[in-house]
Amino acid sequence: MRNLFSSTNLRNLIILLVVAGILILAISGYLTPIFNLSVSPLISAQSWLSQRYLAIRDFFTYPRDMATLRAQNLQLENEVSMLQSKIVELQESLSQAQILYALLDFARANPEHDYLAATVIGREISPYYQYIIIDKGSNDGVLHGMPVVTQQGLVGRVDAVIANAARVQLISDANSVVNVHLQNAKVEAQIRGSITGEITLEMVPQDAEVQIGDVLLTSGLGGNYPPNIFVGQVLSMQSQKNSLFQTGSVQSIVDFSSLSAVLIITNFEAVDISPLVP
């Protein structure tokens, strides 16, 4: 019993009780402010150390990362350029496809003719003549005099042919004359191009009542063009008392300056009536 309360045991018991007391106080939260007070400087010191370390590490590794970033940036820039060029390419393809779909729709809507699609590859060198150059020639069955159209209407006729290309005279050319039929007025007339590309309506009888906006279709007279192809609309009319015929100006729906694809009517042969002309 004396041994039980010896000084050593008593010291151990006191230590145990103190530790247990501290634990109970810690678990119950009474020591938290004291912990915070003691841990905060440690955390601050740790943060400071960590920040200095990161700064020193960045200082030594920064140039290497810069080079990597530059390489990545260059690669991404290349990819962006490539994708941009692909977008342009696809937009071009889409535009071309839309034109071809429109031409296809026209061909389906007018099944009485056989068509050959051609791309416009050039224009006449001299500004005094209205011609285009297409990428289909005699190797594709293109012949002199074949009419050329788009989904919007009459374009012209084949004027010269070589193996893989042909020259097309537009209806706006100064040497071009097309016999037309005024749909509403029920009269025959003709349209003539000019050196500046404007189209005039001629040979309209004085008694014909032509309204602005009247539709012009090819009449088929003369044998140069098949009948009933849309040509344009009447823009204005001039009538002089002393002249035999009325004249007017015509607005073609076809934009000749931006033609990119056309259809050649391959089952139409122009009739040469020049021997019959006195």
Place this chain on the structure above:
Amino acid sequence: MPFYLLTIISFVVTLMLQIGIVSSATLLAGAADLVLLFIVAWSLHQDHKNAWFLVLAFGLIVGSISAGPSLIPLMTYLLIFLAAKLMYHQIWRTPLLSMFLLTFFGTLFQNGLHLVGLWVQGVEFPVNQAFTNIMLPSVLLNMLLVIPVHALVQAIFPSELPAGAPL
């Protein structure tokens, strides 16, 4: 031999640019004539004996492609070539001035020939309209292209310019 090859390649490229692009870029109804400009600049930058043969060939090629009378490009290019030779030997120290002069008068001459050609064909046209809508814009566009074409041709045929000649 490289001179002739280079000339032919340059001419073909010029012709392709003219047919494919330049003819579509119109001002009113006029358009620039890159082939004419090339021939003017080329004639002013070389002094080969048989160069006239190339001019003849160029004139025939353009004449066969164009819908207009075949003789017009031939006559224009030969006349320009002869005038350029005259200038080359007389006032060669100012090739750019010569180019401006030749382009101006060459364009007017070619346009005039075209109008005569149309008149012979029986095409009716108002002369003032042809003058204001085609001839003047064409001259203006050609004059605007004189310096770039001159610089380009000088870069392609550098050794052909007479020694001491300024731009």
